[in-house]
Amino acid sequence: MDNPDPAHQKKSLQTNESLSAVEHKKQIEFQNEAVVHLNALYNYALHITMNPDDAEDLVQETYLKAYRFFNSFERGTNCKAWLFKILKNNYINVFRKNSKEPGKVDYDLIKDFYHSIKDTRSDTTETDSDYFHSLLHEEVYQALLSLPEEFREVIQLCDIEGFTYEEIANMVDSPIGTVRSRLYRGRKLLRNQLEGYAKKYGFATDTDQ
């Protein structure tokens, strides 16, 4: 970017000025449209990689790619969904290849991981929602992790990230009908798990009545 030759710099000033004006405009737009979703992207990356360093790398690569291809982002559509799609592709192409056996989750590891970072940088909303209130964060999380990935993924994208079915369908490369049925089945599985926890604490659930 720096040019040590002042003569050359002066000569190309005109071009550089208009170029940088365009670049500057792109940066501002990118900040407003894309960078505002940084926390959501990091959170998602952390949940899929289970490793803070990997999550940071994944988010960095996602933003680099997003910035490079920002012109291809369809203005007026959901930028967060566009970024998630890039992140997911990156994850599949780079991270997954090096990961452990698929489907094998080390629960103790997750519990430790969850504990170790939740105190330092978490953002939770506490509300009273009947017997579920008794459930610990990591229990809910473990229940979520116990689901097959295809179910867990759509639940995360829908319930945590708030994407529409159409956006999710695009992200997971499946028809909307598939997203619908995965959510239905996933939630059913999840509910069974959660009810197991709730019973452990002696709370009556609907199925007991």
Add this chain to the structure above:
Amino acid sequence: MNCNEACVLISAAVDGELSFVEEKQFFLHLSECKECTAEYDDAQRTKLIIRERVIRFKAPQTLINSITQLTSFTPKEMF
């Protein structure tokens, strides 16, 4: 609409993803079926619990800085 048809639509109903016609038929069925209403309430609660109890982690400052840096090139050599 019968219970089997309603069952398939429960998740989409919870997410507000039914078409206008589906929604009308679905809630009509719910108004006359206790079992499906209970299923619907459960699904709604499951969504709520996931949304509220799964911790959202914030990006660390180092990451915020590097992303900000990536997109805040100022052409100071121009001035």
